[in-house]
Amino acid sequence: MKNTIFLVFLMLSALTSAQKKEVIFTIDESPVYSDEFIRIYNKNIDLVQDESQKDVDEYLQLFIDYKLKIKQAEELGLDEDKNFLREFNGYKRQLAKNYLTDTNATEKLLNEAYNRSQQEVKAQHILVIVGDAASPEDTLKAYNQIVAYRKDALKNGFDAEMKKVNNGKTVYAEDLGYFSAFRMVYPFETVAYNTSVGEISQPVRTRFGYHIIKVLDKRQNRGELDVAHIMIASNAKDPADEQQHAKEKIDRVYAELLGGADFDAMAKNFSEDKASAQNGGRMSKISSGKTTSPIFEDTAFSLKNPGDISHPIKTKFGWHIIKLIKKYPLGTFDQEKRMLEMKIKDDSRSKYITESFIKKLKAEYDFSENEEGYSLALNAFDENLKTRNWTFDKGNDKYSIDLFTINNDEKVTAKEFLEWIEIRQRRFNNVVNVKDFVAESYQYFVQQKIMDYREAHLADQNAEYANILQEYRDGLLLFDLMEHQIWDKAKEDTVGLKKFYNAHKTDYKWKKRGTVSVASCSSKEIAEKVAAKLKNGVAIDAIKESFNSEEKINVMFSEGIMEIDNDNLPENYTLTEGVSSVYEKNTNEFLVVAAKEIKEPAIKKLDEVKGRVISDYQKYLEDEWMSNLRKGHAIEVNKKVLKKVKRNVGK
Known part of the structure; x- marks a missing residue:
């Protein structure tokens, strides 16, 4: 034992x-x-x-x-400066967003969206309108109505049922054409993709109401296209002679294009789609279901090669000639991932990520609710909430009862929830049933409190987040400190800067220098001719004009004040006034140097080298400052641990 x-x-x-x-x-x-x-x-x-x-x-x-x-x-208190805190807290909030999500749920939705985007679904639907805020009675009525429509559709056919029930007000029956992921609201999309071709779905609820869906076809996603078009407006309500005139006009444009006319110019001159005409007829990218005209889409996708144009086609808007600019097939998962992430974030399906995350956090934090507290809070509300004039007795101690507890250390009271509702009630619209509305608001309140708790404790629970945040904080502090202690001081301390310059003048010397023109020539023969012209005082522009043409550049010049070791000067060249002999740099480059105003080595003036002096002065101030910092603090290195560290770095 x-x-x-x-x-x-x-x-x-x-x-x-x-x-x-x-x-x-x-x-x-x-x-x-x-x-x-x-x-x-x-x-x-x-x-x-x-x-x-x-x-x-x-x-x-x-x-x-x-x-x-x-x-x-x-x-120095720089970590308490209001500008520092504003920038740091802004970054902290932004960074936290990346960690306040369920990565597994996100990955699942990404894969689902990518897999769905491989296909396009062709469908019809019948919709019975009923809003999210509808009463239970109206909701049940709409549900029973859609169930009855499904029963009749299975018996008599979906097309017949669509014609029978569509009234354009409370019931809509529509052909939707082909669509892919993100074209429809998420619940509708999910049911459409999960329904077999030829089948009628069970009722599905969206924010618009109850739907039944008949899937007519599924096909491979055609991707996206860049296209341009020329449109001559015409619709079925126009007089016959106007419709004929539109047809004759599009035929003339088509004949001109076949004869070699420029599509952009024809679009600008003749297209009656003003939104695209001035851009040569170019439209935004199209894909299945993105326009309201299946024939337009089908014609565009039938074009094979960039530059191909269609024959004139008729849509409800008029006559069109379409030009294919570029095809964009669907990319790989990695190529599409970033775009899918953005679409999911902006789509209703993002709520499933939040719900999954909250469920996990509730389990992790041992979330517990007090039924007595919830019942008390719920009974505090009355019909005044519908008119946004509700209030409660804030001084009543009974509302101090716990509503729920997070992680056994944060208790949220009924009073907090009531105050939260009271403040926000001005934003509420169409409160139909008070108890249902409060119950829904309570769930959102719980979600917000759990997320706030997670964010407040994120650095303690996620090492990666804590490290990134710490590095950003330290980097921000370091920048402010260097600006405060070194950079601004070096720029503004003109007396100290001049004193530093005078003490280090010999570090800032001009080497032998002169005003120099270096001719780089394509052959020795041309270099010799250039040298002769330079000796005769011919202007550089005139020399370039003599030897260069649009087809070939035979001579180029580098000009300016150059020191003896300038990279543009030939090796072994001694800076001498006048025109040099020809130097062979390589088999294809020959140099000639013309120099004047030669000056011997000298100390540079402060104005000539101020940028470099400021940089050196900053380094000097930092070294002095660091030396004093080390002297002012006791530093102890644990050599035993350092020895272990040396074995582990790089691993």
Whole structure:
């Protein structure tokens, strides 16, 4: 028994030791842990240009400097500055959105959407209108009505039932043509894709009401097209002579196109679709179901090659000639993923991700509700909510009762929920049934509270989020600190800058220099001729005009003040006033140099080198500042842990 207890003790000790963070160094006894150092080192090592900094000991010194700067920023109160807090909190909210979602549910919807987008569904439907806010009685009536229509459709045929029940007011019966994912509301889409060809679906509820769907066909997705068109407006209500005139006009345009006329120009001159005419007839991308004309879509998709044009076709809008510009077949999952994510986010199906996430969080946080508190809250509401004039007795202690608890440490009271409703009631429209509306609002309130709790504790529960947030915070502080301590000071301290320049003048020297023109020539023969012209004082523009043509450039010039080691100058060239001999740079390039106003080495004036002096002064100020920072803080490196770190970095 004693041995067993001892073994368990050893196992627990080992587990505790493995989980305990190790301190790699301290600053004024404040610990910095090895896992952070290893993570930052491994993340940044490939970005380091200086090979010496890849050495762990060297990098550790840089990391210590980094932590000293952050400590200094906090001591100066920069982390409490209102501008810092506004930018940091804005980033924090944006970053948190990426972690307040159910990735598994999202991935499932992505795969579902991509798989559905491979197909197009052709369908008809009958819709009985009933809104989300309808009374239970009206909802049941609409449901029974659609069930009866389905029964009759199965008996007499869907087409016959569509003709019989469509009134364009409370009941709609429509041919929908072909559509793919995201063209219809999600519940409707789901049922359409899950219904076999030739079958009539069970009733499906959407925000519009109850539908039954008959699926007529399914085919492979045709992708998208870029097209342009020329349209001559005409509809069935126009007089016969106007319809004939429109037909003759489109035929003349078609004949001109067959004769080689430019499509863009013809569209601009003749198309009566003003939205596209001035753009050469070009439309936004089309796909099945995106326009209201199946014949237009079918004709466009029948064109084989970019540049092909259709014969004139008739739609309800008039006559069209279509030109294919480009085909866009459906991409791979990886190619389509980003676009699908955006569509899901903007689509009603996104609520399923939220619902799945909330369900998981409720289980993780041991979410519990108090039925007594909920009943008390529900009974506090009355018909005044319909007119948005509802209120309650805020001083009544009975509303302090718990409504629900999150993670055993956050209790939400009935009063909080009541106040939440009271504040927001001005936004409410069409409250039909108070109890149903409150029940729905309560679920949203619970969802919001759980999400708020998750966001508030996200850094404690998600290491990746915490690390990214910490790095952004530190980077923001570091920028503000450097601007405060170094950059602004170097720019604004003109006395200090001049003093630094005077102490380091010899670092800012002109080498031997002159006003130089370097001719780069395509052959030695041309270079010799260019040299002769330069000696005779011929202008550079005139020389280029003599030797260059639209077909070939034989000579190019580089001009300006150049120092002796300028890359444009030939090797072994000594900067001398006058025109040089010809230098062979390679078999296809020959150089000639014309130099004047030669000046010997000299100290550069401050105005001539101010940018470089400011940069050097900043480096000087930073070195001095860092030296003082290190002197002002006690730094202790744990050599034992450092030795372990050296074995683990890069892994």
